[in-house]
Amino acid sequence: MPRVAVTGGKGGTGKTTVAANTAYTLAQMGLRVLLIDADVDAPSSSRFLGVSTARVLDVMSFLPAVDPEKCTMCGLCAQACRPHALVHVEGKLPMLFPELCSGCEACKLVCPSNAITDSQKLLGWVNKAEAHGITLVEGELQPTEARSTLVLLKAMEYARSLKSERSYDMTIVDTAPGTHCNVIHAIRGADLALAVTEPTPLGVHDLELILKLTQKLQVRTAVVLNRADLPGGTPEEVERIASRHHTPIVAEIPLDPLVQSSHIQGKPVLELAPSSRAAEAFRTLAKAVLELASAGAFLA
Amino acid sequence: MKELVVVSGKGGVGKTSIAASLAVLLSRKLKVTAADTDVDAPNLAIVLGADVRRELDVRSSEKAVVDVSKCTGCGKCVEVCKFSSITLAEGKAVVDRLACEGCGACSIVCPTNAISIVQVKTGEVGVADTEYGFKLVSGHLEIGEANSGHVVTAVKWLARRKAEEEGADLLIVDGPPGIGCPVIASLAAASHALVVSEPTPAGAWNLTRIIQVINHFKIPFMLVVNKWNLSPQYTTALEAIAKQGGGELAARIPVDYTIAEAMAMRKPVVAYKPEAESSKAIAKLADIILERLS
Ligand code: SF4
Ligand code: SF4
Ligand code: SF4
Ligand code: SF4
Numbered sequence A: 001m002p003r004v005a006v007t008g009g010k011g012g013t014g015k016t017t018v019a020a021n022t023a024y025t026l027a028q029m030g031l032r033v034l035l036i037d038a039d040v041d042a043p044s045s046s047r048f049l050g051v052s053t054a055r056v057l058d059v060m061s062f063l064p065a066v067d068p069e070k071c072t073m074c075g076l077c078a079q080a081c082r083p084h085a086l087v088h089v090e091g092k093l094p095m096l097f098p099e100l101c102s103g104c105e106a107c108k109l110v111c112p113s114n115a116i117t118d119s120q121k122l123l124g125w126v127n128k129a130e131a132h133g134i135t136l137v138e139g140e141l142q143p144t145e146a147r148s149t150l151v152l153l154k155a156m157e158y159a160r161s162l163k164s165e166r167s168y169d170m171t172i173v174d175t176a177p178g179t180h181c182n183v184i185h186a187i188r189g190a191d192l193a194l195a196v197t198e199p200t201p202l203g204v205h206d207l208e209l210i211l212k213l214t215q216k217l218q219v220r221t222a223v224v225l226n227r228a229d230l231p232g233g234t235p236e237e238v239e240r241i242a243s244r245h246h247t248p249i250v251a252e253i254p255l256d257p258l259v260q261s262s263h264i265q266g267k268p269v270l271e272l273a274p275s276s277r278a279a280e281a282f283r284t285l286a287k288a289v290l291e292l293a294s295a296g297a298f299l300a
Numbered sequence B: 001m002k003e004l005v006v007v008s009g010k011g012g013v014g015k016t017s018i019a020a021s022l023a024v025l026l027s028r029k030l031k032v033t034a035a036d037t038d039v040d041a042p043n044l045a046i047v048l049g050a051d052v053r054r055e056l057d058v059r060s061s062e063k064a065v066v067d068v069s070k071c072t073g074c075g076k077c078v079e080v081c082k083f084s085s086i087t088l089a090e091g092k093a094v095v096d097r098l099a100c101e102g103c104g105a106c107s108i109v110c111p112t113n114a115i116s117i118v119q120v121k122t123g124e125v126g127v128a129d130t131e132y133g134f135k136l137v138s139g140h141l142e143i144g145e146a147n148s149g150h151v152v153t154a155v156k157w158l159a160r161r162k163a164e165e166e167g168a169d170l171l172i173v174d175g176p177p178g179i180g181c182p183v184i185a186s187l188a189a190a191s192h193a194l195v196v197s198e199p200t201p202a203g204a205w206n207l208t209r210i211i212q213v214i215n216h217f218k219i220p221f222m223l224v225v226n227k228w229n230l231s232p233q234y235t236t237a238l239e240a241i242a243k244q245g246g247g248e249l250a251a252r253i254p255v256d257y258t259i260a261e262a263m264a265m266r267k268p269v270v271a272y273k274p275e276a277e278s279s280k281a282i283a284k285l286a287d288i289i290l291e292r293l294s
Helices: A015-028 A045-049 A076-080 A106-110 A149-165 A181-187 A201-216 A235-244 A257-265 A277-292 B015-026 B076-080 B105-109 B148-166 B181-187 B201-216 B232-244 B258-264 B277-293
Strands: A003-007 A033-037 A054-066 A116-131 A134-141 A170-174 A192-197 A221-225 A249-252 B002-008 B032-036 B053-058 B061-066 B086-089 B092-095 B115-120 B123-129 B135-141 B170-177 B192-197 B221-226 B248-253
Touching: A003 A015, A003 A181, A015 A033, A015 A045, A015 A134, A015 A170, A015 A192, A015 A257, A015 A277, A033 A045, A033 A149, A045 A116, A045 A134, A045 B201, A054 A106, A054 A149, A076 A106, A106 A116, A106 B105, A116 A149, A134 A149, A149 A170, A149 A181, A181 A201, A192 A201, A192 A277, A201 A221, A201 A235, A201 B258, A221 A235, A221 A277, A235 A249, A249 A277, A257 A277, A257 B201, B002 B015, B002 B181, B002 B201, B002 B277, B015 B032, B015 B170, B015 B192, B015 B258, B015 B277, B032 B148, B053 B148, B061 B092, B076 B086, B076 B105, B105 B115, B123 B148, B135 B148, B148 B170, B148 B181, B170 B181, B181 B201, B192 B201, B192 B277, B201 B221, B201 B232, B221 B232, B221 B277, B232 B248, B248 B277, B258 B277
Parallel strands: A003 A170, A003 A192, A033 A134, A033 A170, A192 A221, A221 A249, B002 B170, B002 B192, B032 B135, B032 B170, B192 B221, B221 B248
Antiparallel strands: A054 A116, A116 A134, B053 B123, B061 B115, B086 B092, B123 B135
8 A cells, every 4th residue: 555755844835734635635536545644743634634633542661760779879871871861970879861761771771780670751642533534643742752753653653553454545644844863754665755845945945855865765756836826936946956856746736825724724625615726736636646656556 | 141942833834034034133233143953954044045154063873883793693682672773684683774763772782792883973063144244053964863952952052152252142043843852952041932823723733832842941932923814813812822821922923925035035024125014013023022131
């Protein structure tokens, strides 16, 4: 089953709009769609689709607890702890800064007196919803927690477990902004990446970064030009970068006030205004996605 | 010196345009230094039309490296890796460099000492002179790296040093989107936060989350609603959320495509067209900020 990652360099280029509306359009065409919101810092797909989710899974991570009876205060755990979550103070039990802990368990592995036992902290959770023929899975980071990667990986793992229960025709992943490791986890192994951008110098700059990244990951990529007719925009710059990276521009979403009001009302553009220019653009996009992700067979 | 960090729970709400305009306006009244800690997509230099010169590399990321001549393929490293970053292929351990957190657990258990942990380049930090008379410190993360928080901390370190050299009264920081590690690093030791939000359901939700983070660090904050007239109802809702979180309502900026035009010209909107509706709203915001800072 094909997996499509929707990405786009900086935030706010319209990734979530594209991911949610593409998922909705494909579902309308009769496909069973799994939509994963991998932007665990700010998961918003459910709000774009106007659905409420249920928390299905808590994401916990290992946190060391030092047994004062067994600890000899040798300090080896603090030496092994690279993020400095454990600090050794001469003649005292090691001090723990839970917010720095990555849950790697290196401290437990080195402790010569088995003084470190398992404790847990809540990093975030995974939400799920069924609506409009789409199964939505989103990872959500607990505010004030810094380490979002594990929440993302759990959300992806949970989504995979759903696939073994039921077959889907298409998975769409809405990635976090940027080109950091969370984005890589979401893009890696995808059959197609959609790079959403806008015709501004910032859009062009960030598109180039994303295209370099998808090239490195060897994922086939297509560009979606959002707000294509932005006044003062520079679509020819986007075209130049895209063609330099041999990447096609598969859809141009017009600057349509309906897209904005679809955000406000929490409804997909295709539900709110199926005959609008924006809706037409999303239909073109959905067809291109089907083709490029070599899912054409499902339509036959 | 005061330090104002501009954040938003989610990207794309106009944070960088507003931060750039504020830096230009406030630099007319105060000695200002600017910093961009959105190291994933450092765009402030682009909006200010400035070119960044590299000053230092950040080498804080660590990765496991396997000496294949010592590896016996016992698989102990694979068992302990919490991040699924090391696997066996053809009887030897292989590290997935993009996923490895460099925690060192594998090297602790390896019976033949085949694994060492090495430092790699995480990112770069540089400085630009802007045509508006203030300096900009900006950093970027190497593609595929994790530790963006470390690059953010390096940007802030260099920015504070430059600000001190310049005798600045104010450091304006354009922060990253989201609520995770780089945002937390950006907010560290800030004196004020400005939250930019948009009047949509997603905007309201992201505002709630970023306020939790800001309040955790006990930083006083102001709210600015961008494109407020898209939905006066949601604007009211955002303002209620901010008030409830102990924040102050600073300004409403209307929908104005002049901002996009200005960006295409690589200029902050207040420098491009001071008489534009958005410029006037940002000028009012700058006055309020000036009052709060003193
Ligand atoms: S689990 Fe890892 S990061 Fe956490 S305290 Fe132990 S060694 Fe440090
Ligand atoms: S390694 Fe074990 S014994 Fe040594 S200080 Fe840490 S917890 Fe205590
Ligand atoms: S250093 Fe840590 S994350 Fe990297 S391979 Fe070893 S155990 Fe895994
Ligand atoms: S633990 Fe050491 S020897 Fe064993 S597979 Fe890993 S690297 Fe090779």
